[in-house]
Amino acid sequence: MDKYLEMIRIRFLMMLAYRTNYYTGILIYAINIAAYYFLWSAIYGGKQTMQGMSMEQMTTYVAISWMARAFYFNNIDREIAMEIREGNVATELIRPYSYLGMKTMQGLGEGIFRLLFLSLPGLLLVALFLPLRFPTDAHTWIFFILSIALSFVINSELNLLAGIVTFFTLNNEGLLRAKRFVIDLFSGLILPISFYPDWAQAVMKYFPFQGISYIPSMIVTESFQGQAIIDGLLFQFVWCALLIIPIRLLWRAAKKRLVVQGG
Amino acid sequence: MESGEKAACRSRRVSRVLRIGFFQYMAQYMKTKLQYRADLLVEFVSDLMSQAANLVFLLVVFGHTSLLHGWTRDEILFIYGFFLVPYAVFGAFFNIWDFNERYIVRGEMDRVLTRPVHSLFQVILERMELESLLGGVTGMIIMAYAGARLHLSLHWYDIFLFILFVLGGALIYAGVFVSLATISFWSDARTSIMPMMYNISNYGRYPIDIYHRVVRYILTWILPFAFVGVYPASYFLGKKEWYGYAFLTPIMGIIFFAIAVCLWNAGVKRYRGAGN
Numbered sequence: 001m002d003k004y005l006e007m008i009r010i011r012f013l014m015m016l017a018y019r020t021n022y023y024t025g026i027l028i029y030a031i032n033i034a035a036y037y038f039l040w041s042a043i044y045g046g047k048q049t050m051q052g053m054s055m056e057q058m059t060t061y062v063a064i065s066w067m068a069r070a071f072y073f074n075n076i077d078r079e080i081a082m083e084i085r086e087g088n089v090a091t092e093l094i095r096p097y098s099y100l101g102m103k104t105m106q107g108l109g110e111g112i113f114r115l116l117f118l119s120l121p122g123l124l125l126v127a128l129f130l131p132l133r134f135p136t137d138a139h140t141w142i143f144f145i146l147s148i149a150l151s152f153v154i155n156s157e158l159n160l161l162a163g164i165v166t167f168f169t170l171n172n173e174g175l176l177r178a179k180r181f182v183i184d185l186f187s188g189l190i191l192p193i194s195f196y197p198d199w200a201q202a203v204m205k206y207f208p209f210q211g212i213s214y215i216p217s218m219i220v221t222e223s224f225q226g227q228a229i230i231d232g233l234l235f236q237f238v239w240c241a242l243l244i245i246p247i248r249l250l251w252r253a254a255k256k257r258l259v260v261q262g263g
Numbered sequence: 264m265e266s267g268e269k270a271a272c273r274s275r276r277v278s279r280v281l282r283i284g285f286f287q288y289m290a291q292y293m294k295t296k297l298q299y300r301a302d303l304l305v306e307f308v309s310d311l312m313s314q315a316a317n318l319v320f321l322l323v324v325f326g327h328t329s330l331l332h333g334w335t336r337d338e339i340l341f342i343y344g345f346f347l348v349p350y351a352v353f354g355a356f357f358n359i360w361d362f363n364e365r366y367i368v369r370g371e372m373d374r375v376l377t378r379p380v381h382s383l384f385q386v387i388l389e390r391m392e393l394e395s396l397l398g399g400v401t402g403m404i405i406m407a408y409a410g411a412r413l414h415l416s417l418h419w420y421d422i423f424l425f426i427l428f429v430l431g432g433a434l435i436y437a438g439v440f441v442s443l444a445t446i447s448f449w450s451d452a453r454t455s456i457m458p459m460m461y462n463i464s465n466y467g468r469y470p471i472d473i474y475h476r477v478v479r480y481i482l483t484w485i486l487p488f489a490f491v492g493v494y495p496a497s498y499f500l501g502k503k504e505w506y507g508y509a510f511l512t513p514i515m516g517i518i519f520f521a522i523a524v525c526l527w528n529a530g531v532k533r534y535r536g537a538g539n
Contacts (some may be wrong), residue, residue, distance in 0.1 A: 018450075028459040035466040035478055042332040042473035050327055175305075176310050185316040195323050212418055 003097055004105045011109025015117075022117050029066065029122040036062045041076060042100055051194045057221045058192075059133045065189050065217045067119040072152040074107035077176050080163030100251065103163070104156050111152060135222050143229050145217040150236035154211045157243040158183070164247065167254035188214025192223075204262070208239035288388040300344035310398050314347065317465075318405075332473045336499055339469070341409035345499070346468040346492035347402025349432025354395035356387055357437045360457055365448040373536050383441065383527050415499060428495035428509070435490050436464065438519030441527060460486070468492035471505075474484030483508070490515045 037059055044055050053061065080103060083089040092099050126132065135141065162179050169175070184190055186209035193201060193214045204210055215232040218224040224232055287533040321343065334343055366372040366386065375382050375389075443456055467488030482489040490512045497505035 024456055025459060027413055031478070031481065032459065032462050035463070035474065038474045038478060039466075039469060042470075043328055045328060045330065045332070047328075089370060114414065174308070178308065181316045183312045185319060191323055195327065197323070197326065 004101060007102055007105040008109040008112070011106040012113050015110055015113035019117055022114075025118050026122045026125060029070075029118065030125045033063050033066060033122075033126045034130065051192065053192065053194075053221070053223055056131055056133050057223055059130055060134065060221045061124050061192060061217050061223070063130070064220050065213050067115075067123050068148055068151060068213060068216055069189060070114040070119040070122075070154040071111045071148065073114075074110050074156065074159060075157040076103040076107045076156065077162040077166075077179070079103065079106075080160070081173075081176065083165040084166050100160050100247070103160065107156050107159070108152065119209060129263055133221075135220060137222075140219065140222060144216055144220040147219050147233060147236060150233070150240055151212050151216055153240045154208050154236060154243065155183070157240070157247060158208070158212075160247055161250065163241070164250045164254050167250075167257065183209055183212060186210065187212035188217065190219070194223075208243065211236040211239050216253065285388065288391070292388075292391055307394055307397060311401065314398065314401050317343065329506065332470055334470045335413075338414045339410045340411065340485075341406055341415075341500060342470070342492050342496040343468050344402045344405030344407075344409060345428075345496040346432075347405065348399040349429045349436065349491050351396050351399030351402065352429060352433035353436035353440075354398065355393050356391060356433075358390040358392045358395075358442060359386065359440055359444045361505070362386065362444040367447040371535065372534060376531070376534075382531055383524065410499075413500070415501070417499070421499065424472050424498065428512045430500070431513035432491035432495060434520040435512075436515030438516070438521075438523040439486060439488075441520075441523035445523070445526040445530040448534045464488045464491070487519065489516050 040058050041055065044050060044058070050058070065083065083092065089099070092102075124130075132212070135144075160177065162176055165175065186193075186204060186207060188210050189212075193204060193210050196204070215224075215236060219229055219232065233257065318340075321336070321339060324331075325339075329336070331339060366375065372382070373384050378385060439460065440457070443460060444458070463486060465488075466474075466478075467482060467490070469492075471482060471489045471493050474482065479489075488510070494505055494508040495512045498509035
């Protein structure tokens with residue numbers, strides 16, 4: 001356990017060394033949210049609510065989704081792909097820890113760093129000039145924190161899956177890009193799932209994507225109440241557990257047919 | 264007299280280097296691409312998916328409203344279709360997302376600098392992704408669909424303006440992203456600016472008048488992505504109030520790309536190589 005905590009710490013410190021880069025990131029993040037705010041204002045066009053959400057809730061939804069994204073987003077799929085292409089994965093595999101576990105911990109270190117140095121200052125900056133409304137109820141915050149932790153797990157599991165697929169295709173830049181776009185769209189990052197037509201919502205119930213962004217954002221904007229919160233968290237839990245199965249199976253198959261290029 | 268001959272000889276040699284260099288890069292490019300055939304297909308499909316994602320956003324939103332600040336669904340689709348064309352040209356020739364990782368951190372830049380062709384030109388050739396041009400075809404299909412529903416009438420010279428606007432838009436994109444890539448010369452830290460800038464660039468494809476004037480100013484003069492989508496597209500949509508901006512597109516493209524090249528040259532001068 002200690003070694004995994006150490007991995008989080010080291011990745012965090014590694015990111016910390018480059019923190020100056022994030023000052024511009026905060027500014028760009030703010031511009032990003034603001035532009036979405038204007039887009040949604042135009043979409044609301046004076047309407048009080050759309051799909052049960054007020055303009056204020058929608059603004060908060062957008063700001064929080066992007067903040068959360070900085071936390072759960074990581075490039076471990078790309079890192080795995082690169083380590084396979086360069087053959088480094090061979091040395092990683094003989095080390096005394098789980099390779100996938102290490103990757104996840106590095107992603108967590110990175111996420112915590114971005115949360116502290118990008119998301120929180122960015123959110124404060126945005127709150128200065130946009131009408132955001134945060135919940136005052138402590139329970140909502142607890143549910144949100146739980147939900148966002150599960151978001152990280154689901155997103156990392158999907159990243160690990162995509163990374164492992166690299167073992168079979170060797171160069172899967174296109175696949176990684178496609179995965180990113182599917183997640184941006186169907187996770188509810190750019191559009192709450194409740195805006196989709198009913199049939200699409202029904203289909204999306206069978207995919208893990210809304211567990212990444214939609215559920216935590218709906219919880220924190222208080223668009224989910226009571227049973228909806230519990231259902232959302234359960235949905236996330238179930239997917240966290242389910243996704244372990246394909247990862248295990250693929251990882252076992254991948255190790256068997258690992259070809260270290262140039263080796 | 265003698266120096267003139269020398270110069271002529273040198274320019275002949277440079278042009279030969281350029282010509283050979285270009286075709287060799289092309290041949291090498293085809294070889295590497297065909298090596299990973301399955302990946303080529305995946306990449307093409309992923310391009311289509313990314314456009315589908317954006318279209319889904321528009322279509323879903325217009326399922327709840329009929330006008331976006333006075334712009335109809337088809338007008339906004341048309342702007343999006345147009346935006347895809349310069350974006351595809353940019354994507355095909357300026358694939359510099361991972362410049363920092365690939366050239367600075369791993370020291371590839373040292374190799375590039377030992378060669379007798381401008382380093383930016385080499386990086387562009389090495390990282391060409393011509394299959395991105397297919398995205399432009401999708402864009403034109405969307406424009407044709409939206410244009411037909413809007414009953415747009417075109418003049419014979421509109422095709423030339425279209426090409427000019429597309430080149431201008433692609434140069435603006437190239438200018439911004441090459442400038443960002445040059446940050447690597449000053450600091451080899453990893454940065455998340457590029458993907459974020461990509462998000463910002465998307466706002467150029469919505470009507471500029473929905474934004475606050477500060478944002479409008481930024482999208483026009485500082486990160487001029489409005490010139491990639493809404494301004495030039497307004498010309499074809501016959502929105503006369505934006506004509507002035509539409510015709511500025513190629514000029515903005517040249518200015519921003521020139522700035523990027525200057526930054527690049529300054530960066531190369533300052534570059535000390537990887538390692539010690």
